[in-house]
Amino acid sequence: MNKKMQTEIFFGPNFPGVPGNYGISYNFQGDTVVEAEPNAGHLHRGFEKLMEQRIWIKNTALVCRICVMEPDINEMAYAMGFEAIGNLEIPERAKYIRSIILELARIQAHLFSIGGNCGAIGLYTASHTGTLARDYLLDLFEEITGGRVYHIYNRPGGVRKDISDETFQKILDTIDELEKERMPEFDHLIFENPVAQKRWKNIAVLSQEKALEMGVTGPAIRATGLPYDVRKLMPYAAYDKVNFEVPTGSNGDAWDRLVIKRDEIFQSINIIRQLIKNIPDGPVNLDLGNGLKYKVPAGSAYVKIESARGEFGYYMVSDGGLKPYRVHVRGSSNPVGLYGVVAELPGTRIEDVPVWAHSLDVCPPEFDR
Amino acid sequence: MDGTYKRGSWEEVMDWFRKRSLWMLHYCTGCGAIELPPTMTSRYDMGRFGISPMATPRQADLLLVTGYLSTKTLRRLIYTYEQMQDPKFVIGFGSCAINGGMYWDSYNTIKQLDKYLPVDLYIAGCMPRPEAILDGFLELRDRIESGKADGYKKYKKNFEYYQKNQEAVLGEVQRTQ
Amino acid sequence: MGLGVKITSRIQKRYGPPFYQPYINVMKLFSKDAITHGFIFDFGTIMAFGGIIATLFFIPIGNWSLYSMNGTILLVVYLMAISSLGMAMATVGSGNPLSSIGISRALTLMLGYELPYIVILFGLIYKYRTSSIVGLVEAQGISWNLFVLPIAAIIAFTALLGMMGKKPFDAPVAPSEIGSGPVVEYGGKFMGMLMLQHAIAIVVEVGLFVNLFLGGADNIFFFVLKMFIVWAIAVMINAIAPRYRVEQGVLFYWKWPLIIAIVQVLFIIF
Amino acid sequence: MRTEEETMKLITNRFLDCNVKKLRPQNLEAKVPESITIDILSHLKSHGYSHLATISCVDWIDDNEFELAYHLFSYEDRINITIQTRIDREKAKYITAKELWPVAQFYERDIHDFFGVEFEGNDNLEELILENWNHTPPMRKDFDTRKFVNEQYEWRDYHEQENAD
Numbered sequence: 001m002n003k004k005m006q007t008e009i010f011f012g013p014n015f016p017g018v019p020g021n022y023g024i025s026y027n028f029q030g031d032t033v034v035e036a037e038p039n040a041g042h043l044h045r046g047f048e049k050l051m052e053q054r055i056w057i058k059n060t061a062l063v064c065r066i067c068v069m070e071p072d073i074n075e076m077a078y079a080m081g082f083e084a085i086g087n088l089e090i091p092e093r094a095k096y097i098r099s100i101i102l103e104l105a106r107i108q109a110h111l112f113s114i115g116g117n118c119g120a121i122g123l124y125t126a127s128h129t130g131t132l133a134r135d136y137l138l139d140l141f142e143e144i145t146g147g148r149v150y151h152i153y154n155r156p157g158g159v160r161k162d163i164s165d166e167t168f169q170k171i172l173d174t175i176d177e178l179e180k181e182r183m184p185e186f187d188h189l190i191f192e193n194p195v196a197q198k199r200w201k202n203i204a205v206l207s208q209e210k211a212l213e214m215g216v217t218g219p220a221i222r223a224t225g226l227p228y229d230v231r232k233l234m235p236y237a238a239y240d241k242v243n244f245e246v247p248t249g250s251n252g253d254a255w256d257r258l259v260i261k262r263d264e265i266f267q268s269i270n271i272i273r274q275l276i277k278n279i280p281d282g283p284v285n286l287d288l289g290n291g292l293k294y295k296v297p298a299g300s301a302y303v304k305i306e307s308a309r310g311e312f313g314y315y316m317v318s319d320g321g322l323k324p325y326r327v328h329v330r331g332s333s334n335p336v337g338l339y340g341v342v343a344e345l346p347g348t349r350i351e352d353v354p355v356w357a358h359s360l361d362v363c364p365p366e367f368d369r
Numbered sequence: 370m371d372g373t374y375k376r377g378s379w380e381e382v383m384d385w386f387r388k389r390s391l392w393m394l395h396y397c398t399g400c401g402a403i404e405l406p407p408t409m410t411s412r413y414d415m416g417r418f419g420i421s422p423m424a425t426p427r428q429a430d431l432l433l434v435t436g437y438l439s440t441k442t443l444r445r446l447i448y449t450y451e452q453m454q455d456p457k458f459v460i461g462f463g464s465c466a467i468n469g470g471m472y473w474d475s476y477n478t479i480k481q482l483d484k485y486l487p488v489d490l491y492i493a494g495c496m497p498r499p500e501a502i503l504d505g506f507l508e509l510r511d512r513i514e515s516g517k518a519d520g521y522k523k524y525k526k527n528f529e530y531y532q533k534n535q536e537a538v539l540g541e542v543q544r545t546q
Numbered sequence: 547m548g549l550g551v552k553i554t555s556r557i558q559k560r561y562g563p564p565f566y567q568p569y570i571n572v573m574k575l576f577s578k579d580a581i582t583h584g585f586i587f588d589f590g591t592i593m594a595f596g597g598i599i600a601t602l603f604f605i606p607i608g609n610w611s612l613y614s615m616n617g618t619i620l621l622v623v624y625l626m627a628i629s630s631l632g633m634a635m636a637t638v639g640s641g642n643p644l645s646s647i648g649i650s651r652a653l654t655l656m657l658g659y660e661l662p663y664i665v666i667l668f669g670l671i672y673k674y675r676t677s678s679i680v681g682l683v684e685a686q687g688i689s690w691n692l693f694v695l696p697i698a699a700i701i702a703f704t705a706l707l708g709m710m711g712k713k714p715f716d717a718p719v720a721p722s723e724i725g726s727g728p729v730v731e732y733g734g735k736f737m738g739m740l741m742l743q744h745a746i747a748i749v750v751e752v753g754l755f756v757n758l759f760l761g762g763a764d765n766i767f768f769f770v771l772k773m774f775i776v777w778a779i780a781v782m783i784n785a786i787a788p789r790y791r792v793e794q795g796v797l798f799y800w801k802w803p804l805i806i807a808i809v810q811v812l813f814i815i816f
Numbered sequence: 817m818r819t820e821e822e823t824m825k826l827i828t829n830r831f832l833d834c835n836v837k838k839l840r841p842q843n844l845e846a847k848v849p850e851s852i853t854i855d856i857l858s859h860l861k862s863h864g865y866s867h868l869a870t871i872s873c874v875d876w877i878d879d880n881e882f883e884l885a886y887h888l889f890s891y892e893d894r895i896n897i898t899i900q901t902r903i904d905r906e907k908a909k910y911i912t913a914k915e916l917w918p919v920a921q922f923y924e925r926d927i928h929d930f931f932g933v934e935f936e937g938n939d940n941l942e943e944l945i946l947e948n949w950n951h952t953p954p955m956r957k958d959f960d961t962r963k964f965v966n967e968q969y970e971w972r973d974y975h976e977q978e979n980a981d
Binding site for chain 4: 440444469473474477479480
Binding site: 040041044046048049050053084087212213214215217226228233234299300301302304311313315317325326328330334335338339343367368369 | 839840842843845866867868869870872873874875885887889891894896898900917918919921922923926930943944945946947954955959961962
């Protein structure tokens with residue numbers, strides 16, 4: 001693979017096939033990529049520095065802006081870290097409502113990533129209908145929390161406000177409609193489409209040892225057959241009171257990851273139904289006195305939850321002051337977006353680079369922070 | 370905006386066409402990009418106004434700065450802006466382009482967009498809703514019609530002003546032709 | 547063209563742009579100034595445009611046809627190659643690596659769909675003993691070729707999809723992988739010219755298909771109607787099919803259509 | 817399926833002065849001297865702690881030390897261990913964990929970007945996130961972001977409406 005036969009391409013920040021504002025500069029020979037180099041940092045806003053300037057409660061508004069696809073995951077992780085260090089126990093109903101919001105966020109994120117995957121291989125009709133189905137969920141969020149995408153709802157110590165009964169009913173109706181009309185449509189359009197299968201089967205294969213060694217989590221590792229899901233391994237919120245199984249794939253390629261995402265949507269739907277069925281009533285959040293003066297006792301905690309893309313971790317250190325001393329965010333696509341590009345991309349074809357990026361769900365704001 | 374300059378009738382006809390088919394550059398710089406797919410797709414369809422995403426700066430004539438801008442992206446945005454063809458318009462999304470928004474004290478984001486690029490239109494909202502984006506597009510169409518959207522002429526006129534600001538933040542910026 | 551976009555957006559559950567949108571796009575593009583990349587770039591675009599117009603002369607539209615001497619089919623197939631070669635010259639002149647990948651894909655795809663197409667054309671020529679399109683149109687009379695040789699028509703239709711660069715085979719113009727392929731460097735006026743060239747190319751290819759297989763109409767209105775139907779079917783397939791990789795596309799062409807085409811020709815000979 | 821206590825014994829009987837304490841169910845925290853961290857990491861990795869979530873760095877400016885926290889997780893025992901080591905702040909140098917987990921090189925590159933900690937053995941430590949940044953590494957406590965912002969960018973001059981009726 002001599003050097004002069006290769007040309008360099010910036011699959012760079014300004015490119016339609018790239019998921020978000022992030023660049024891979026790879027040089028290729030013939031049709032296969034020879035070596036690739038991630039060029040991240042376009043979305044770096046210095047969150048951790050900003051968090052050290054703001055008091056504890058104020059950070060909830062800042063935290064949900066870290067990852068654009070799933071704002072609730074960040075709020076939830078921050079709230080859990082806050083409660084872990086101060087070891088507060090939040091009321092039962094708040095736990096249930098938090099799990100409902102997280103599952104809705106997971107469905108919305110999966111629909112968005114299915115749409116993105118289809119966009120990468122040219123099936124624009126599916127990305128249109130995928131985003132349309134996601135939009136109805138955003139209306140639900142607007143109904144519950146007031147915000148379409150950024151809903152500052154999971155406050156440390158519970159949830160901002162209660163959900164009324166007719167909103168529950170509306171959630172149930174939207175989910176039924178999603179399951180009855182939307183998902184069969186996707187099946188015909190995407191999953192039974194022979195050309196699509198040809199484009200996804202054994203592309204961007206991630207073997208089991210490599211996934212474990214890289215620290216990849218989420219659908220990528222479940223596609224290789226290991227049923228690892230933080231909701232099962234370290235149950236948080238109300239996940240221990242709900243029974244659901246974790247879908248797994250077999251040979252860890254783009255196709256398995258997509259099928260897993262599709263099954264997880266169904267799993268989330270029946271989780272939400274179980275949650276809404278037996279939700280206890282009671283107070284919705286812990287009153288922490290005057291939020292502005294609340295001091296978290298000194299200590300540190302690493303808290304992790306299962307986002308649609310994998311394990312999302314917060315390492316929070318507090319020295320007992322009014323402001324957090326240090327917050328380190330571990331995005332779920334960190335290993336894939338940075339190391340994965342260097343290790344996995346050489347050898348794939350050019351047309352499969354966007355398919356690789358979308359199917360492994362590279363979300364650039366997570367590792368730029 | 371130095372008001373509507375004297376325009377020949379040929380210019381007006383051309384503006385009528387420019388208004389009808391705005392080609393948007395498919396480059397999501399900041400967090401506002403999550404609201405673009407819903408605007409493009411079936412629910413809040415912007416295709417019916419003739420606005421469709423284009424892949425390369427050569428063909429696009431509408432540049433969306435969606436949300437905040439880190440200095441690294443600013444450098445690439447200037448290259449993209451200079452590659453675009455002449456009647457080009459820039460829309461700034463959200464409060465981060467106006468005065469730094471929520472990241473006012475972040476060391477890596479720029480605070481005012483119009484010190485580096487001539488901006489024709491701002492859309493308010495920390496991540497404006499799809500309806501707000503559509504309303505912004507329609508407002509831009511009226512501005513094109515009335516000839517007020519002449520950011521690109523301003524960029525040519527006081528190029529040194531923009532260049533001085535860009536150099537101040539980025540250091541040396543390589544110029545395309 | 548405009549109606550095509552309208553149909554695709556209807557399938558995607560949304561109102562598409564107004565049907566006269568392509569005309570607006572082209573006019574707008576002509577109003578923008580463009581950056582040229584040297585002489586080869588300009589010459590290539592003009593050559594592509596000229597090639598397509600030259601091909602247009604030889605396609606009988608309705609009962610009006612300019613040249614009806616022998617050998618027009620071969621001439622048409624040859625001239626179509628000219629226009630894509632012109633585009634190739636222009637993109638190479640533009641010096642952007644993305645466009646050179648795009649154009650190399652377009653040419654390999656051309657190899658793919660030309661083979662079964664030519665085999666079928668020979669079949670037709672052999673059957674009707676004449677190689678002029680007008681002669682073929684009269685030979686069909688009332689029994690359209692579609693019913694006489696149905697397999698040949700289906701293969702010609704798949705080749706048509708490849709020629710027009712419709713969805714299953716639009717690897718050369720793939721926006722998500724190589725930034726809309728060869729047209730990466732085309733600015734205002736060049737892009738406008740290219741869109742016109744693409745529109746005329748569609749008219750040529752679909753017109754050829756209608757003449758050969760649907761018996762070419764006696765007046766303009768029927769001809770346009772038939773062309774629209776064929777075009778609508780192609781657009782619907784385009785809306786729901788994702789994109790083949792280049793070598794998958796070529797393999798697809800060489801696997802089944804080629805074998806059936808050969809069987810078809812043997813069937814005609816005996 | 818080792819419980820928390822067995823895992824704690826797993827570390828303490830093998831290595832001397834490192835105190836391990838249990839924060840919450842399924843969460844352990846071990847403060848470990850600088851010299852033996854890499855051995856502990858490889859020891860734990862061989863005992864099922866195969867998943868390195870991330871490496872974080874905390875800047876304790878008042879006692880003049882950086883603290884590196886390695887977050888390990890074992891899928892079998894479902895226990896999360898944070899190995900914390902203190903390294904001196906001035907000559908901020910440490911050994912890379914690249915051989916154990918190749919993905920660590922990017923976490924270290926990230927920490928080098930923000931804290932300026934040198935990791936021997938990690939070949940490419942050039943800028944990953946920031947671009948030609950020549951001030952003090954931004955995440956250190958002594959870098960004041962508000963002062964930096966005020967002198968780097970001017971603010972938009974808000975002219976008050978005269979007749980704010």
